[in-house]
Amino acid sequence: MPLYTSSSTVGTKFPSLLGHRGGRGIQCNSSRFQSLSLLFCSQLCSRTRTRTRQQNTQPHIVSFSKFNKNSSSTSFASSSSSSSSIMEDQEENMGGFNGFMEPNYSRELDVAVRAVQMACFLCQKVQQGLISKSNGQVQSKEDNSLVTVADWSVQATVSWLLSESFGSKNVSIVAEEDVQSLSKVEAADLLESVVKTVNDCLAEAPRFGLQGPQMALGTSEVLAAISRCNSNGGPTGRFWALDPVDGTLGFVRGDQYAVALALIEDGEPVLGVLGCPNYPMRKEWLSYQHRYHRIISKLTPPTSESWDKGCVMYARRGGGEAWMQPLLQGHKKLVWPNSARPIQVSAIENPALATFCEPVEKSNSSHSFTAGLAHSVGLRKQPLRVYSMVKYAAIARGDAEIFMKFARAGYKEKIWDHAAGVVIIQEAGGVVTDAGGRPLDFSKGIYLEGLDRGIIACAGAKLHEKIIRAVDASWNSSSL
Numbered sequence: 001m002p003l004y005t006s007s008s009t010v011g012t013k014f015p016s017l018l019g020h021r022g023g024r025g026i027q028c029n030s031s032r033f034q035s036l037s038l039l040f041c042s043q044l045c046s047r048t049r050t051r052t053r054q055q056n057t058q059p060h061i062v063s064f065s066k067f068n069k070n071s072s073s074t075s076f077a078s079s080s081s082s083s084s085s086i087m088e089d090q091e092e093n094m095g096g097f098n099g100f101m102e103p104n105y106s107r108e109l110d111v112a113v114r115a116v117q118m119a120c121f122l123c124q125k126v127q128q129g130l131i132s133k134s135n136g137q138v139q140s141k142e143d144n145s146l147v148t149v150a151d152w153s154v155q156a157t158v159s160w161l162l163s164e165s166f167g168s169k170n171v172s173i174v175a176e177e178d179v180q181s182l183s184k185v186e187a188a189d190l191l192e193s194v195v196k197t198v199n200d201c202l203a204e205a206p207r208f209g210l211q212g213p214q215m216a217l218g219t220s221e222v223l224a225a226i227s228r229c230n231s232n233g234g235p236t237g238r239f240w241a242l243d244p245v246d247g248t249l250g251f252v253r254g255d256q257y258a259v260a261l262a263l264i265e266d267g268e269p270v271l272g273v274l275g276c277p278n279y280p281m282r283k284e285w286l287s288y289q290h291r292y293h294r295i296i297s298k299l300t301p302p303t304s305e306s307w308d309k310g311c312v313m314y315a316r317r318g319g320g321e322a323w324m325q326p327l328l329q330g331h332k333k334l335v336w337p338n339s340a341r342p343i344q345v346s347a348i349e350n351p352a353l354a355t356f357c358e359p360v361e362k363s364n365s366s367h368s369f370t371a372g373l374a375h376s377v378g379l380r381k382q383p384l385r386v387y388s389m390v391k392y393a394a395i396a397r398g399d400a401e402i403f404m405k406f407a408r409a410g411y412k413e414k415i416w417d418h419a420a421g422v423v424i425i426q427e428a429g430g431v432v433t434d435a436g437g438r439p440l441d442f443s444k445g446i447y448l449e450g451l452d453r454g455i456i457a458c459a460g461a462k463l464h465e466k467i468i469r470a471v472d473a474s475w476n477s478s479s480l
């Protein structure tokens with residue numbers, strides 16, 4: 001059975017790396033920022049290698065599906081014949097390895113993008129319900145964060161789809177929601193809503209090129225799918241990191257939020273998929289509250305064909321490319337690559353022209369500290385405050401140049417809040433590190449252990465270096 005189409009085949013243009021960055025040179029030998037430069041150089045070298053390979057093997061990479069590599073990815077590839085949920089309308093499979101014997105994760109990427117498309121579809125329906133009437137779908141968790149039917153439903157749906165596609169034995173997921181609060185007797189109505197929402201969504205699976213269940217899932221199957229997401233991550237093997245609704249506050253306020261799914265192998269994120277259902281295609285609308293965007297949209301309704309808002313961004317580590325495709329509209333069927341376009345980071349290096357983004361809530365990141373940094377680096381524009389990993393999407397798409405997050409002391413960042421965004425920004429040409437210039441460490445379990453002060457993502461090395469310097473200069477006098 002034909003299985004899937006590689007993302008590598010969706011585009012055939014591979015501009016040279018430096019040309020792709022608008023000709024910006026990159027210094028790899030800075031003595032002052034050696035670790036930073038080494039990091040950036042290694043990102044650059046990996047990208048250059050990959051591009052050379054792709055140029056040599058275009059347009060279709062040779063399939064090595066019979067090659068039996070002793071790696072966990074083989075089990076994913078081999079599980080496809082028995083439990084693949086991909087429909088028949090797709091191209092020849094890539095065997096899980098490209099012509100250079102490296103896993104290309106094409107099948108995982110294909111399933112992940114489709115699953116995130118479905119999750120976005122689900123979230124849009126729930127968010128519309130929240131906006132039209134405050135109908136009790138917002139719950140309070142013990143940790144006081146807001147959680148919705150969408151959180152649990154997305155987690156159940158994505159978990160079920162991944163398990164069906166790769167076999168539940170082969171799928172390990174780290175995800176935000178645990179099943180305890182949903183299993184309580186007092187949550188019976190909520191659970192019923194989740195089961196209905198999941199089944200409504202899975203009934204649409206064929207439109208997204210995936211197979212849904214033969215019969216509607218029962219309560220126990222939905223709970224089982226949620227509770228399967230019980231991995232604790234770690235340094236070895238393969239697991240998925242899922243944030244079913246990232247930016248819960250944005251979601252319940254009818255604003256920006258994201259569905260984030262990453263595949264992590266041996267502690268490194270290798271695939272990143274980010275669904276951004278409210279991401280506006282006109283970048284100036286990112287800075288407006290979504291309510292305003294909705295009013296404007298009503299005044300000038302988009303035509304059915306126009307791409308007004310909502311996308312899924314994705315990238316494979318080392319692929320040297322990042323992509324964005326629109327959310328599936330109306331009753332259409334997803335035909336890969338679904339009008340995907342390449343995305344890349346901005347070429348702006350001048351701080352005076354750069355836009356920085358940060359969390360909306362000052363309890364999540366110190367606005368006063370970033371304002372000081374902005375001043376010292378010479379950033380002049382107002383910060384773009386956006387909920388969720390949409391900030392990573394904005395950097396990858398070139399709509400902003402800098403993302404900074406400095407959480408209060410003691411807060412431990414979770415891997416699912418960053419993994420997908422890191423891969424996408426890096427493959428779109430940007431840099432992501434902690435404030436010490438080191439890569440984020442996804443190998444230590446569910447937290448980004450050892451994170452130095454904060455997170456800094458930039459379109460290019462020069463801006464990144466300036467921010468790191470500014471953090472060093474002002475950290476000791478800050479109250480953080």
Ligand SMILES: Nc1ncnc2c1ncn2[C@@H]1O[C@H](COP(=O)(O)OS(=O)(=O)O)[C@@H](OP(=O)(O)O)[C@H]1O
Pocket residue numbers: 145243245246247248249250358359360361362363364365386387388389407408411414417
């Ligand atoms: N106190 C504190 N400090 C820092 N970070 C925190 C904190 N509390 C939560 N979180 C995590 O931040 C995620 C939301 O980040 P955002 O960048 O979207 O923040 S904001 O809502 O725009 O203010 C949010 O993700 P979601 O829970 O998925 O919304 C949390 O994982």
Ligand SMILES: [Mg+2]
Pocket residue numbers: 243245246247416417
């Ligand atoms: Mg989150």
